[in-house]
Amino acid sequence: MKPVERWVRQMEATLRPDRVVWCDGSQAENSRLVEGMLKDGTLHGLHPKRAPGSYLHRSHPSDVARTEHLTFIASRAREDAGPTNNWMSPQEASERVFPLFDGAMRGRTLYVVPYVMGPLGSPFSKLGVEITDSAYVVANMRIMTRMGQAALDQLGASEDFVPGLHSLGDLSPDRRFIVHFPEERTIWSVGSGYGGNALLGKKCFALRIASTLAREQGWMAEHMLILELELPGGEIHYVAAAFPSACGKTNLAMLVSPFEAQGYKVRTVGDDIAWLRPGPDGRLWAVNPEAGFFGVVPGTGPETNPNALATIARDTIFTNVAVTKDGVPWWEGKDKSPPADLVDWQGKAWDGTGKAAHPNSRFTVAARQCPSMSPRWEDPHGVPLSAIVFGGRRARIAPLVFESRDWVHGVFVGATMGSETTAAATGRVGVVRRDPMAMLPFCGYNMGDYFAHWLRMGRALARPPAVFHVNWFRTDEHGRFVWPGFGENLRVLLWMIERAKGKAAADETPIGLVPTESALNWDGLGLSAAERQLLLKVDRSEWASEVPEIRAFFDRFGDRLPAELDAGLGALERDLAKVAV
Numbered sequence: 091m092k093p094v095e096r097w098v099r100q101m102e103a104t105l106r107p108d109r110v111v112w113c114d115g116s117q118a119e120n121s122r123l124v125e126g127m128l129k130d131g132t133l134h135g136l137h138p139k140r141a142p143g144s145y146l147h148r149s150h151p152s153d154v155a156r157t158e159h160l161t162f163i164a165s166r167a168r169e170d171a172g173p174t175n176n177w178m179s180p181q182e183a184s185e186r187v188f189p190l191f192d193g194a195m196r197g198r199t200l201y202v203v204p205y206v207m208g209p210l211g212s213p214f215s216k217l218g219v220e221i222t223d224s225a226y227v228v229a230n231m232r233i234m235t236r237m238g239q240a241a242l243d244q245l246g247a248s249e250d251f252v253p254g255l256h257s258l259g260d261l262s263p264d265r266r267f268i269v270h271f272p273e274e275r276t277i278w279s280v281g282s283g284y285g286g287n288a289l290l291g292k293k294c295f296a297l298r299i300a301s302t303l304a305r306e307q308g309w310m311a312e313h314m315l316i317l318e319l320e321l322p323g324g325e326i327h328y329v330a331a332a333f334p335s336a337c338g339k340t341n342l343a344m345l346v347s348p349f350e351a352q353g354y355k356v357r358t359v360g361d362d363i364a365w366l367r368p369g370p371d372g373r374l375w376a377v378n379p380e381a382g383f384f385g386v387v388p389g390t391g392p393e394t395n396p397n398a399l400a401t402i403a404r405d406t407i408f409t410n411v412a413v414t415k416d417g418v419p420w421w422e423g424k425d426k427s428p429p430a431d432l433v434d435w436q437g438k439a440w441d442g443t444g445k446a447a448h449p450n451s452r453f454t455v456a457a458r459q460c461p462s463m464s465p466r467w468e469d470p471h472g473v474p475l476s477a478i479v480f481g482g483r484r485a486r487i488a489p490l491v492f493e494s495r496d497w498v499h500g501v502f503v504g505a506t507m508g509s510e511t512t513a514a515a516t517g518r519v520g521v522v523r524r525d526p527m528a529m530l531p532f533c534g535y536n537m538g539d540y541f542a543h544w545l546r547m548g549r550a551l552a553r554p555p556a557v558f559h560v561n562w563f564r565t566d567e568h569g570r571f572v573w574p575g576f577g578e579n580l581r582v583l584l585w586m587i588e589r590a591k592g593k594a595a596a597d598e599t600p601i602g603l604v605p606t607e608s609a610l611n612w613d614g615l616g617l618s619a620a621e622r623q624l625l626l627k628v629d630r631s632e633w634a635s636e637v638p639e640i641r642a643f644f645d646r647f648g649d650r651l652p653a654e655l656d657a658g659l660g661a662l663e664r665d666l667a668k669v670a671v
């Protein structure tokens with residue numbers, strides 16, 4: 091018996107399903123699943139002409155986002171999970187979590203979902219097998235990964251796969267756990283059908299487990315989009331950018347160039363996860379391990395992201411959006427005025443107050459449907475990076491863009507990133523939290539060790555990408571965003587590429603290199619001089635007021651914090667003080 095068969099047999103004995111189905115990923119299988127879900131109410135059909143091949147799923151109202159407080163790293167030693175992760179001992183997981191799987195699939199079907207993360211046939215791809223009792227999860231995994239027979243063929247009789255056990259359980263948050271065993275490379279998830287908790291290839295494998303594998307094997311698993319930027323004359327650059335959840339990664343990855351006519355083109359490689367490795371040429375190479383997009387729907391409109399709008403025009407699974415009586419999906423930001431006959435995300439007639447679509451409602455759609463995909467998005471070797479960008483959502487403090495002085499300083503900039511929380515995870519929205527490299531909820535091990543790994547990777551790169559920080563979200567005294575964002579973000583990307591090539595002017599500041607006003611193209615934006623200055627301003631006293639909080643954050647890592655980062659904070663503090671006198 092093959093190792094994967096042995097594991098499925100063992101799990102069957104605990105789960106006790108009525109039926110076992112090995113998924114082949116075919117169209118016929120998907121049609122059967124969809125038919126069943128339409129019958130049992132898991133899916134609702136949508137308008138055959140205005141949303142062809144698309145469906146709506148309404149999740150349980152208590153199961154609409156990632157639940158970080160119920161997400162655990164079950165390493166043998168608590169210190170290996172580190173201070174930013176919830177830790178559960180493997181023993182406690184066996185006693186508290188595993189029993190929730192006992193008989194959990196009685197009366198249900200157990201689906202075996204073999205999948206590949208990364209392009210098929212790429213030397214950097216990895217295999218996973220998810221067991222689930224949710225047909226919705228199967229349908230989503232088919233879009234988000236290379237799922238089915240091809241994965242099973244690639245796996246063969248190998249033991250080298252990440253087993254992931256998922257059951258909806260009773261969907262109660264009291265019995266919901268998402269547990270990762272980094273040493274065993276195993277995932278258990280019970281009590282949630284929500285994407286980030288239940289599609290185990292995504293956050294659980296491609297970030298949390300993959301980050302631990304990457305550290306051992308000398309690569310990196312990051313919460314980053316990857317985009318391709320073509321300059322007039324055909325020169326091509328790739329940029330990877332890390333932003334916390336729901337901060338515009340998908341919009342940036344699918345940016346429509348306002349300067350297309352002049353030969354500046356932007357294409358998409360990935361919108362959420364990047365696996366990075368040093369190449370033989372000393373550069374850092376990036377692969378998107380996913381095959382689809384699981385994106386935030388609200389705010390997706392003709393001005394903000396026309397490429398996403400075109401992508402989701404058909405063959406899309408919508409989760410928790412609103413819908414008209416005749417089945418046209420709708421969400422805040424789709425167009426100016428909501429249709430009259432809307433049913434909200436919970437299936438109730440919408441009275442015009444509150445949100446019609448849930449703020450974390452999602453689309454699941456195949457990447458190949460996106461008109462802006464790069465011809466290299468499935469390149470088995472990936473694409474070489476010219477720049478890495480970190481970004482947060484900050485109403486104050488952070489300027490539009492700055493460049494770090496070198497890789498080590500870039501690691502410091504990433505490690506000290508702060509951002510206001512969003513609806514992508516349950517909990518308060520709009521509170522500033524440290525979210526290093528946008529990996530706070532996704533790093534599968536001690537984040538102090540993760541910083542050390544970043545520093546080590548820099549030493550392995552003869553030609554490292556330049557590292558930047560951006561903030562599209564600075565507001566004025568009336569609380570309005572100053573920077574227009576979306577397509578205009580290209581102007582900032584162009585400054586970065588010029589910097590990476592050793593051109594474009596910048597001013598030294600204590601936090602890094604900020605563009606001189608004339609180095610950025612402001613033409614046609616209609617921004618006043620005061621607005622331009624606000625966007626580029628580095629207010630030393632504001633930054634100084636962040637230092638104690640950053641220090642307290644760093645202190646949590648004790649002796650696992652690399653000395654370079656401690657030194658970086660000391661240098662920042664001294665620089666800020668110097669100018670203040």
Ligand code: OXD
Binds near residue numbers: 362
């Ligand atoms: C996501 C997230 O779903 O970051 O990508 O929450």
Ligand code: MN
Binds near residue numbers: 313334335336
């Ligand atoms: Mn994400």
